[in-house]
Amino acid sequence: SSGINAEYGGRGGTDTAREWGDVPGLGMVREVSCSGDTVLALTRDGGVWGWGNNEYHQVTSDPEMQITSPVQVSVPRGVPVRQVAAGGSFSLFLTTDGELYQSGYLLGDLLKDPTLITTGEKIREISAGLDHVAGLTTESHLIRWGKGQHHKLVAETENHIAEPTVWDEVTLSTVRCGPNKT
Numbered sequence: 313s314s315g316i317n318a319e320y321g322g323r324g325g326t327d328t329a330r331e332w333g334d335v336p337g338l339g340m341v342r343e344v345s346c347s348g349d350t351v352l353a354l355t356r357d358g359g360v361w362g363w364g365n366n367e368y369h370q371v372t373s374d375p376e377m378q379i380t381s382p383v384q385v386s387v388p389r390g391v392p393v394r395q396v397a398a399g400g401s402f403s404l405f406l407t408t409d410g411e412l413y414q415s416g417y418l419l420g421d422l423l424k425d426p427t428l429i430t431t432g433e434k435i436r437e438i439s440a441g442l443d444h445v446a447g448l449t450t451e452s453h454l455i456r457w458g459k460g461q462h463h464k465l466v467a468e469t470e471n472h473i474a475e476p477t478v479w480d481e482v483t484l485s486t487v488r489c490g491p492n493k494t
Contacts, residue, residue: 341353368416385426395438413429454487
């Protein structure tokens with residue numbers, strides 16, 4: 313790896329790696345998600361660690377704006393996390409029971425601690441772009457919200473979608489976001 317987070321396995325960009333292995337101080341890491349300046353690591357036991365930019369509390373409610381060493385992210389209820397996604401100024405944490413938590417800043421909402429996002433359905437996969445989110449429900453329907461310019465929310469309009477919205481007209485096997493694409 314290279315770049316500012318190379319010491320801790322960051323690859324830069326909005327990429328996610330799976331099954332990385334042992335990271336000093338964290339133990340066995342099975343997933344890493346990077347935004348432009350924030351890194352989230354998911355350990356094999358469902359723990360979440362983060363470092364990098366914390367300007368909008370993407371990693372922790374601590375007022376420290378730059379976190380130079382991994383700190384444990386506290387997702388409520390102690391439920392193990394299954395997947396992490398680092399967005400432009402926000403982070404997402406998908407639990408093993410299909411609930412979704414968000415921290416940071418997205419569409420005018422600043423969440424200083426991981427907060428449960430009501431979706432109406434259980435979620436099985438999540439992905440984050442610079443300022444938008446896309447995921448799949450357990451029924452393989454697309455769920456999306458965020459800024460919609462350039463039709464990046466797979467919509468007939470470029471309007472922003474403020475709340476998680478399920479689009480059940482199609483079923484998908486997977487979904488991924490780039491900085492400005494879905």
